[in-house]
Amino acid sequence: MHWLARQVLRLAVVLLCVTLLTYLIVNILPGDVAIVILGSLATPQDIAGLRADLGLDRPMLVRYFDWLGSALSGDLGRSYRNGEPVAQAIADRLPVSLQLMVMAQNIALGIAVPVALLSVRRPGGFFDRMSASAAFGFLAMPNFMLGIVLIYLFSVTFDLLPATGFTPMSEGLWDNLVSMTLPALTLGLIEWTVLMRVLRSDLLTTLKEDFILLARAKGLPPWRVLLQHALRPSSFTLITVLGLNIGGLIGGAVIVEQIFALPGVGRLLLGGIFNRDLILVQGTVSFIAAGFVLINFLVDMLYAVLDPRVRYARFRS
Amino acid sequence: MGMISRRFGLVAALVAGLAAVPALAQAPASAPVKGGTLTIGVESDFEGFDPVRAGVYSNSTVTAASLFYETLMRLDDKGNLLPGLALAMTPNEDGSVWAAKIRPGVKWHDGTPFNAQAVADHFNRLLDPASRFAGRAYLAIEKVEAPDELTAVFKMRGPNAALPKTLAQPTVTTLIIPVKQALEKGADYNRNPIGTGPFVFKEWRAADRLIAERNPNYWDKDKPYLDRVIVRPLPDSDARYASLVKGDVQVIWEDRAENIQKAKKDKNLITLNWVGSGALVIPLNTVKEPLNDKRVRQAISMGLNRKGNAAVLSQGLRPVYDDPYGPASGIECKDNGSLGYDPEKAKKLVADYGKPIKLVHTVTATPRGREGAQVFQADMKKIGIDVEIKPVDQTQLVKETLSRDFLVSGWRIIDLADVDPQMFANFHSKSPINFSGYNNAEVDRLLLIGRTSLDESKRKAAYCDLIKIMNDDVVWLWTGSNTDFAITRANVRGIPALRGGAVQVEAAWLAK
Numbered sequence: 018m019h020w021l022a023r024q025v026l027r028l029a030v031v032l033l034c035v036t037l038l039t040y041l042i043v044n045i046l047p048g049d050v051a052i053v054i055l056g057s058l059a060t061p062q063d064i065a066g067l068r069a070d071l072g073l074d075r076p077m078l079v080r081y082f083d084w085l086g087s088a089l090s091g092d093l094g095r096s097y098r099n100g101e102p103v104a105q106a107i108a109d110r111l112p113v114s115l116q117l118m119v120m121a122q123n124i125a126l127g128i129a130v131p132v133a134l135l136s137v138r139r140p141g142g143f144f145d146r147m148s149a150s151a152a153f154g155f156l157a158m159p160n161f162m163l164g165i166v167l168i169y170l171f172s173v174t175f176d177l178l179p180a181t182g183f184t185p186m187s188e189g190l191w192d193n194l195v196s197m198t199l200p201a202l203t204l205g206l207i208e209w210t211v212l213m214r215v216l217r218s219d220l221l222t223t224l225k226e227d228f229i230l231l232a233r234a235k236g237l238p239p240w241r242v243l244l245q246h247a248l249r250p251s252s253f254t255l256i257t258v259l260g261l262n263i264g265g266l267i268g269g270a271v272i273v274e275q276i277f278a279l280p281g282v283g284r285l286l287l288g289g290i291f292n293r294d295l296i297l298v299q300g301t302v303s304f305i306a307a308g309f310v311l312i313n314f315l316v317d318m319l320y321a322v323l324d325p326r327v328r329y330a331r332f333r334s
Numbered sequence: 335m336g337m338i339s340r341r342f343g344l345v346a347a348l349v350a351g352l353a354a355v356p357a358l359a360q361a362p363a364s365a366p367v368k369g370g371t372l373t374i375g376v377e378s379d380f381e382g383f384d385p386v387r388a389g390v391y392s393n394s395t396v397t398a399a400s401l402f403y404e405t406l407m408r409l410d411d412k413g414n415l416l417p418g419l420a421l422a423m424t425p426n427e428d429g430s431v432w433a434a435k436i437r438p439g440v441k442w443h444d445g446t447p448f449n450a451q452a453v454a455d456h457f458n459r460l461l462d463p464a465s466r467f468a469g470r471a472y473l474a475i476e477k478v479e480a481p482d483e484l485t486a487v488f489k490m491r492g493p494n495a496a497l498p499k500t501l502a503q504p505t506v507t508t509l510i511i512p513v514k515q516a517l518e519k520g521a522d523y524n525r526n527p528i529g530t531g532p533f534v535f536k537e538w539r540a541a542d543r544l545i546a547e548r549n550p551n552y553w554d555k556d557k558p559y560l561d562r563v564i565v566r567p568l569p570d571s572d573a574r575y576a577s578l579v580k581g582d583v584q585v586i587w588e589d590r591a592e593n594i595q596k597a598k599k600d601k602n603l604i605t606l607n608w609v610g611s612g613a614l615v616i617p618l619n620t621v622k623e624p625l626n627d628k629r630v631r632q633a634i635s636m637g638l639n640r641k642g643n644a645a646v647l648s649q650g651l652r653p654v655y656d657d658p659y660g661p662a663s664g665i666e667c668k669d670n671g672s673l674g675y676d677p678e679k680a681k682k683l684v685a686d687y688g689k690p691i692k693l694v695h696t697v698t699a700t701p702r703g704r705e706g707a708q709v710f711q712a713d714m715k716k717i718g719i720d721v722e723i724k725p726v727d728q729t730q731l732v733k734e735t736l737s738r739d740f741l742v743s744g745w746r747i748i749d750l751a752d753v754d755p756q757m758f759a760n761f762h763s764k765s766p767i768n769f770s771g772y773n774n775a776e777v778d779r780l781l782l783i784g785r786t787s788l789d790e791s792k793r794k795a796a797y798c799d800l801i802k803i804m805n806d807d808v809v810w811l812w813t814g815s816n817t818d819f820a821i822t823r824a825n826v827r828g829i830p831a832l833r834g835g836a837v838q839v840e841a842a843w844l845a846k
Contacts, residue, residue, distance in 0.1 A: 048729040056390040057732045058759075058767060059468035067466055099382050100521040101540075109540065161570075168576045180577040181375075181568050183542055276570045280541035288379060288541070293729060 028314055035306040036088070039299055040081045048293040050097045071097050084299065093300035098292050103300035106285055113183060114281035116193075117200055117273065118266045122259070124205025129212035134243055136213075137220045145217075152210035160269050164203040164276040171199060181278040200277040204269045208262060215258050219251035226250075253323065260316035264309055366828065366843040371562040374837055375574045375586040379541050379567040382524035384516055386465045391506040393587065393818070393835030398565045400838045401546045402443070402529035403509035406434055406453065406486075407502035409751055411831040413664055415498055419448065419510060419530060420486070423501075429493040429788050436484040440553045442512050443528045443535070450480035455513035457488075469507045471767060472500075472755040474785070493786035495793060496754035503751045503833055532558035532840045541567060559828070559843035575821070578603070584823045584844070585837055591649035597821040606820045608832035609653060610749030611663035612756060614814040616695075616710065617735065617743045620807075621771035624691050625741060629683045630719075631808035635673050637680035637717035643709040644814050652814045657801045658747045658757070660815050662833075665753065665794050671802035680717040692720045695742040696734055699725035703744055706813070710742075738769050749816040749834050753797060754785050761800075761809065772809045776800075 051067040052059060059067075068074050072083075084094060093103035136145040155163075172180035178199050184192040223229065224247055232246045271283030278284075282301060289297035376394035383399055385391070391399060406420040420434040440448040457478040460467045474497070476489045488497060501508050510530070516523040527535050532554070533546035544565045548558055566583060568574035571590040578586045579600070588594055597603045616638075624630045644654045656672035659665040684691060695710055697703035704725060711721040721742070726734070735743045747756045759765050762781050763773040780800035787793050804810075818835040828841040 046727075048727040049733060050729075052729040052732050054389040055466060056468040057736065058471040059466070060471075060766070061737075063463075063466040063468060099524060100387065101525075106540070165570075165572050165576075168573055172580045172582075173576050176580065179582050180580045181570075181573050182566065182577070182582060276573050278542070278566065278568045278570070278573065280539060284541050293727075 024314060024317065028310060031310050032303075032307055035310070036085060036299075036303045037081065039302045039306065040077070040084070043295050043298050043302070044077050046290075046293070046295075050293040050295060053292050053294075054098060084296070088300070088303065093304070094296040096289075096294055096297045098289075098294045098297070103297050106297070107282060107301060107304050110280055110282045110285050113279055114267075114270055114274070114283060116197060117204065117270055117279065117281060118263070120197055120201035121204035121208060121266060121269075124201055125208035125212055128205070128209040129216060130248075132209075133213045133216035133220060134248070136217050137224060137243070138239065140221060148213065152213055155206055156210040158207065160203055160207055161272050161276055163206060164200070164273060167199050167203055168276075181276075183277075183279045197279075200273045200279055203273050203276075204266060207269065208266065211258060211262065212255060216251060216255045219254050220247055223247045223251045249323065253320065256316055256319055256323070260313045263312050267305055267309070364845065366559045366841075367846060368559050368843070369561050370844040371564065372560050372585065372826065372839060372842060372844065373564040373566060373583040374839070375566050375568040375577055375583040376837075377567070377569060377571075377574075377587055377589075380538070380544065380565075383527035383535075384511065384524040385460060385469070385506045385509075386467055387521070387524045388506065389468065391509075394565075394567060396504050396506075396509075396834060396836035397587070397838070398544050398546075399509050399527070400504050400531070400836060400840070401533040401563055401565075402527045402531045402535050403504075403511060404529065404531050405502055405504055405508045405510070407498050409499070409502045409831075409833065413499075413662060413751060415502060418502070419453070423498045425495075425497075425788060429495050429497075429786060430490050432488040432490070432494075432497050434486040434488065436486060437553065438484055440530050441551060442515070442530055443549065444512075444515065445551075446512070446515075448512075448530050449483050450486040451483075452512060452514075453486040453510060454478040454480040456510045459513050460507060467507075469505070472759060473507065474755070474758075493788075494754075495784075495786060495788050495790075496752035499752035500750065500755055504836060504838070505750075505834065533563055543567075558840050560839065563839055578821055578823065581823065584826050585829065585839075586821050587832075587835060587837055588819045588821050591651050594651060594819050594821070595649065602824050604822045604824055604826070606822065606829060606832060608818045608835075609661055610816040610818065610833060611660040611751070611753055612747035612749045612816045613655065613658040613660060613812045614652075614816070615658065615745050615747055616811040616813055617740075617745050617770050618809060618811070619738060619741050619743075619770055620809060621738070622741055624687065624689070625693075627687060628807065629687050630691060632673060632806075633680040633683035633687070633717060634714065634719065635680075635805075635808040635811060636676040636683070637719070638710065638713050638811060638813075639675050639677075640811065640813050641675070643706075643713070647705055647709065648814065648817075651819070652817045654814050655812060656805065658810070658812050659753055659797065659801070660749070662749065662751075662831075663753050665797050667798035667801060669802060670798065671805040673805060673808070677713075677717055684718045690720070691718070692722070693741050694722045694724050695744075696724045696726055696731055696740050697744045698728050698731055700728075706744060736767070736769055738771060745810075746816070749818075751833070757781060757797070757800075758785055761804065770809050772804075772807070774803060774807065777803055 051064045055063055055067060091104060095102050132148050136148050139145060168180045171178045179196055182196060184196040186193045229242060229246055232242045270281060271287055274281040274283040275287060286301045289301060374397060376397055378392050378394045380395045380398050381388035381391060405418050407423060408416040408418040410416055419437055421437050423432050423434045425432050436450050442448055457475060459465055461470050461475060474491050474494045476491050479487045481487060512528055515528050525538055532549050532552050534549045536545040536547050538544045546563045548561050568577060571593060574586050575593040577583045594605060597605045618625045618631055620626060641654045644652055656670045657667060695707045697707040707723040711723060714721045734740050750756060758781050759767040761768060761772055761777060763778050777800045780796040783796035784793050818832040820832055820837050825845040827843050827845055830838055
């Protein structure tokens, strides 16, 4: 429990730092939401009046602590631009982004694990070399370009999937999955590459361990050795990378949601930045940062489940 | 004169083009078909539908707002006035008071009657300084009164000839909302609009789609033809175009030259083109050194290859004129006093000035802003003027320009049916928005004629006279026209001129 308390304390400090840093960065960005709202012809008096109404004339730290106090009770403020509660805006768009990331992560894992397993059967063989080339090819491709290529391939050329847009689950699970397939594929096809390379590398190390030699000596078929004995101890780095890659996935989601016109959190954030809607940006970035930190905290916890040695070490500390 | 004849040639080509495009889109001989759903892909999400809260409407928002809201007057594709929510507008003797005869029997979507008081409430709310509605700077209206149920009286700040046309183009100012209902609903109204228009608001899923359905009680019993309209913000232009090609949407607003050129070659698509009034411009600060010297400004004008640059930057899709009026304004000047492109003469003027010239060009930190600044910089280098490019955020550019904290900036004179509001605001010496600091008594006098004369030919002559002076003085550089494109599937009919870049679908229908 001592270990858990320390982790929670660390989590709180990280979150505080993240929100403060976000606030500072967002506030030194050039641009003024009052001009965005009032337009290019606004008089200086009108601009000053609106800034006062929005509370933007108060010192930055006062505004930060006000915001932090409200945020702790779940109130992230209201959008300067359209008055929509920020927490509500995030809640409305979160399911879309979560679904996108979960589907993308599943696609990535669905490709990475079998490819890594096939690759280590004959390291340096034809499949291993081909998969490495494919991985580097996808890794080098920016997701906005991959998205457009997939649209032209699957929507325009073969007419299989919609080019843009989102169908909510309430209008049918199948239609929903169809509308999310291309965006998730765009993210997943880039994500799998790192996962595959990491898993392949760890599998190769594990396959040199004594217990694998023993398993082989017992006459177990190669696939059982790989799946039952080598995969689990080789998945630590994979899980760490999965947690860390959430950041990359969120970054990718911002772009993918924009290309495919998905009403997710990434697009909300981008709109906030363009409109200099500082409170919306602050709330969204803080929420994403909190999510990122929490997921990595859970990944830490997962080590203990996977490896008894970690559990033991934590118990002793 | 060669330049002038080219200009007339371009105008003639444009008029022919404008005539051809709607004809193609409307497929003569077939009557409009009723029913169906039309999906429009626009560039951005909507600011909201309460003008005071939204402040400004992008062309995407005007496209959506035009489904629910209407203007007092309307314009046909040639710029002639047509009745809208008002049957007619008549001035007093000097044009300082205009009376609008309100169309009887019109109702808001909630069933309450639309009347003159609603018109007065709408405009008076925007004019009230407490509402901080910046668009009031362009309105020359003092106040609006409603002496009876069907008469709205516009009292102007002085004689004003431009009012009916100004009120005819759909904008954040002219699209009329029910103030009583908006105030009752508060912030909620911004996302749940009520109007008198051909379609009734159904649903707005933020960043995804806005859905509107046919208004069964619309005052024009034949319209609208469509049952349902969906407006989808599709920010990526390539994905937007792909959605159109696939048929996920039937109409898109487009500005990417590559996609427009592709669409022109696709027999399943129709490209609609509108060259409006106004222009893309480079304002010069005429009160700061070295731009307070007319020789320097003239050198810049003669050294800038505006037409060559526009041909490269817009792949020839955006014509350039020697004035800020554009063909949609109806103003054609035989002699606009353009100095033309003459780099050799420009070099002589620079030499005559005698001191090194260094300019800072403030632009938006966007690819479009940078590209424009880079060609300006390259042209200026050829005539011996150093230009430093200063890319800034859009709001920063607005702030610095309006506070006259600039030398060379990037701006736009927006596409309005009458040129008066913008010309007066930008160039009259007493205007608070005259950020170039231009001060010319003769131009002031001509601007007043343009604003006040009820004789259209006198107004046009005044605008031609003043542009001759301004082109010689070189206040702003006109670098491109306000050109908008929409691309539709081949079966879409009845979309009118894309004024201000908005796609209006009251009369649109889908051919079988």
